[in-house]
């Protein structure tokens with residue numbers, strides 16, 4: 001039987017409760033993500049995709065319902081205590097890294113995520129060779145920039161680093177929020193290929209938000225369409241392989 005990594009039960013998210021601005025964003029949403037699932041998540045602007053990620057990573061709490069991670073109820077657990085298990089890469093390359101710290105220091109920070117640590121980062125020298133080895137397997141010449149402050153990297157290098165940091169420690173769940181959208185077409189393609197390779201090799205469980213229909217169909221084993229706060233399409237395996245862009249587009253129509 002497949003092992004559930006993430007279970008969302010009857011999730012409602014309503015913002016600005018009891019005001020004229022009250023808005024119900026997620027509506028009784030149910031979802032089980034199994035170990036090894038690589039889900040591509042599509043939906044119109046405003047469908048609730050980022051709100052769904054925020055509910056999973058704990059940056060907001062649902063108004064109703066339960067969030068389970070590996071069958072443990074984490075509904076009321078704060079974001080920081082989920083960070084060692086749930087990793088996320090955002091659209092904005094500036095979001096995932098500390099700009100004044102070097103590439104190596106950022107990698108060390110990622111490696112120690114979830115561990116208690118003092119203010120000083122220890123063990124950088126011992127890890128340098130390891131970081132050089134993994135960075136040299138990546139595009140963008142990141143291996144030449146290990147001692148460079150992250151703030152002076154290109155957007156593509158910075159986003160590749162954010163992805164590497166998010167996946168370094170084998171998170172239970174990886175959330176990718178349009179992580180290639182801000183990059184030029186070639187760099188975007190390279191990072192998408194790297195993503196696919198790492199997710200396969202490390203057998204990660206991953207949900208990737210994308211607006212690229214071709215990517216949603218090409219990558220992953222399962223495709224979900226969110227519309228107006230509800231899941232309107234959820235296809236896995238052969239049914240996903242048989243999906244077409246035309247069919248997906250019918251779920252976007254009003």
Ligand SMILES: Nc1ncnc2c1ncn2[C@@H]1O[C@H](COP(=O)(O)OP(=O)(O)OP(=O)(O)O)[C@@H](O)[C@H]1O
Nearest residue numbers: 015016023025043044045046047048049050051052
């Ligand atoms: N804190 C908030 N207060 C008020 N409205 C909000 C809040 N958060 C989200 N919304 C609204 O809820 C809806 C869903 O937002 P969300 O960012 O989850 O959509 P999305 O599917 O990620 O969209 P996009 O593809 O544009 O990123 C939008 O209409 C948004 O404006």
